[in-house]
Amino acid sequence: MTVAAAKGLACVCGGEPFAPLFTYASPPPGEPRYAFALGAYRREVWRCQRCGHCRAVHDLDASALYSGDYVNTAYAGDGILRAYDRIMALPPSQSDNAGRVARVVAWAERLPLPPGRARTILDVGSGLCVFLSRMKAAGWACTALDPDARAVTHAREVVGVDAIQGAFLDVSGLGRFDLIAFNKVLEHVQEPAAMLIKAAKHLAPRGGLYVEVPDGEMAARAGAQREEFFIDHWHVFSAASLTLLASRAGYAIQALERLQEPSGKYTLRALLVSISEEAR
Ligand SMILES: [Zn+2]
Numbered sequence: 001m002t003v004a005a006a007k008g009l010a011c012v013c014g015g016e017p018f019a020p021l022f023t024y025a026s027p028p029p030g031e032p033r034y035a036f037a038l039g040a041y042r043r044e045v046w047r048c049q050r051c052g053h054c055r056a057v058h059d060l061d062a063s064a065l066y067s068g069d070y071v072n073t074a075y076a077g078d079g080i081l082r083a084y085d086r087i088m089a090l091p092p093s094q095s096d097n098a099g100r101v102a103r104v105v106a107w108a109e110r111l112p113l114p115p116g117r118a119r120t121i122l123d124v125g126s127g128l129c130v131f132l133s134r135m136k137a138a139g140w141a142c143t144a145l146d147p148d149a150r151a152v153t154h155a156r157e158v159v160g161v162d163a164i165q166g167a168f169l170d171v172s173g174l175g176r177f178d179l180i181a182f183n184k185v186l187e188h189v190q191e192p193a194a195m196l197i198k199a200a201k202h203l204a205p206r207g208g209l210y211v212e213v214p215d216g217e218m219a220a221r222a223g224a225q226r227e228e229f230f231i232d233h234w235h236v237f238s239a240a241s242l243t244l245l246a247s248r249a250g251y252a253i254q255a256l257e258r259l260q261e262p263s264g265k266y267t268l269r270a271l272l273v274s275i276s277e278e279a280r
Contacts, residue, residue, distance in 0.1 A: 009046065009055060009057075011048040011050065011051060011053050011241070012051070012053055012193070012241050012244050012245045012248060013048060013050050013051035013053065013240065013241060013244050014244075015048065015049075015050045015051070017048060017049040017050050018046040018047065018048055018049070018055065019046060019047060019049055020044050020045075020046050020057075021044075021045045021046060021047040021054060021220065021224075022044065022045040022224035022229060023043075023044050024041070024042070024043050024044070024045075024224070025041065025042060026041055027041060027231070028224065028225040028226075028229070028230070029225060030227060030230075031227070031230045031231060032073045032074055032230070032232070033073065034062070034065060034069050034070070034073050034231065034232065035069045035072075035073070036060055036061055036062050036065060036069065037060050037062075037231055039060075042058065042059075043056060043057065043058035043060070043231060044056075044057040044058065045057065045224075045229050045236070047216070047220070048241070051238055051240040051241045051244060052216065052217050052238030052239075052240060052241060053216070053235065053236075053237060053238055053240075053241030054216040054220070054229070054235070054236035054237075054238075055234065055235055055236075056231070056233060056234050056235075058231075060231075062231075062232070065188075065232065068148065070148065070232070071148045071150055071151060075128075080128060080150055080151065080154045081154065081158060083128055084128045084129065084130060084133075084154065084158065084159075087128060087130045088130060088133065093262065094262045095262060096261040096262055096263050096265065096267075097130045097131055097134060098134070099259075099261065099262070100131060100183065100212070100269075101131065101134040101135060101138065103257070103269060104135070104179070104181070104210050105135075105138055107208075107210065107254075107255055107271040108178070108179055108208075110254060110255065110271065111178065111179075111206055111207060111208050111271075111273070112206045113178050113204075113206055113207070114206075118139060118140060118141045119139070119140045119141065119178045119179065120140065120141045120142075120143070120176075120177045120178045120179070120204065121135055121140050121141070121142055121143070121177055121178065121179045121180070121181060122143045122145060122174065122177040122179075122180045122181070122202065123135075123142065123143070123144050123145065123181045123183065124145050124168045124180060124181065124182050124185055124195070124199075125145070125146060125147075125168075125182070125183070125184075125185040125188070126144035126145060126146045126151060126152075126155055126163070127146060127151055128151070128154070129144055129151070129154060129155040129158075129159045129161070131181070131183055132144055132155065132159060132161050133159045133161075136159070136160065136161055141162075142159075142161040142162065143161065143162040143163070143164065143174075143175075143177065144156075144159070144161050144162070144163040144164070145163070145164045145165075145166065145168060145171065145174070146163070146165065147165065147166060147167045148165075149165055152164065152165040168195055168198065168199075169194060169195065169198060174202050175202065176202055176203060176204040176207070177202060177203065177204055177207060178203075178204050178206075178207045178208075179207060179208055179209070179210055180199045180202060180203060180207070180208075180209050180210070181209075181210045181211075182195065182196075182199075182209065182210070182211045182212065183210075183212045184212050184213065184214070184267075186211065186213050186235065186237075186245075187213050187214050187233040187234060187235045187236060187237070188232055188233065188234065189234065190234055192235060192245060193245060193248055193249045196209065196245070196246065196249035196250075196251065196272070197249050197250065200249075200250055200251075200274050203274060208254065208271050208272060208273045208274075209251065209271070209272040209273075210269070210270075210271060210272075211242070211246075211269065211270045211271075211272060212267055212268070212269045213235070213236075213237040213242060213267070213268050213269075214227075214228035214233060214236050214237065214265065214266065214267065214268075215228065215236075215237065215238075215239075215258055215266040215267055215268045216228060216229075216236035216237055216238055216266075217238045217239065218258065218260070218266035219236065219266045222266070226266070227264075227265065228265070228266055237268055238268075239256065239258065239268060242256070242268050242270060243256070243270075246270070246272050247275075250274060250275050250276065251272040251273060251274055251275060252272070252273055252274075252275050253270050253271070253272060254270075254271045254272065254273050255270060255271040256268065256269075256270045256271075257269050257270070
């Protein structure tokens with residue numbers, strides 16, 4: 001989203017009342033130094049005055065971020081395998097993933113899935129694949145999807161799950177799953193609604209989506225330096241905007257939770273079911 005385009009920015013709530021919230025002339029402390037943002041640094045975060053949804057506004061070209069730069073930068077210190085081992089070794093009280101897996105397993109019980117077979121899950125943007133490692137241990141049949149070849153090889157060879165390389169909007173022949181997970185993914189894409197709309201085509205009957213996004217309402221109260229507003233997030237959500245986005249993409253929110261995770265992240269997480277499916 002460029003500065004010029006931001007003037008007429010439409011929100012997921014349908015309104016156009018965006019206004020500047022934060023301005024950055026240098027990276028906030030702790031922000032990864034992605035290659036695309038190493039030049040002149042200037043960006044803003046704008047917030048919808050109606051629903052609280054936040055959007056990144058800058059002229060930087062981040063289009064190649066997830067085909068290499070993201071993994072290069074995010075795991076530069078120790079590489080995928082050591083980052084995976086380090087997070088897998090965290091005690092449950094310090095692990096965002098432990099809480100996530102517990103919540104997914106509990107919420108999946110609310111879906112009227114047929115008994116007597118293993119549950120299937122697709123994790124979009126699987127990254128280190130810590131989440132699917134634990135879901136596999138919980139008895140689920142797991143498929144990882146990631147645009148980075150190293151993340152896919154790691155998922156297949158280290159974690160031992162099915163894995164596909166690609167961007168979710170581009171890949172075909174994915175099949176259908178009881179649950180599709182978007183763990184901290186929708187904030188990284190320009191058009192999150194398109195992701196949710198495509199996901200409906202890959203849901204098994206009576207399946208659902210598990211969605212986690214940064215919580216901009218709580219983070220904004222803590223200030224501009226919060227990681228929820230880092231440069232790789234095009235969108236930062238509110239409880240209202242996540243609900244409205246889901247609705248516009250054809251889903252109802254079956255469960256919604258707001259929390260601060262052990263890592264300190266402010267997070268919204270939700271279970272979404274297809275509206276057409278609900279009407280049956
Ligand atoms: Zn709005």
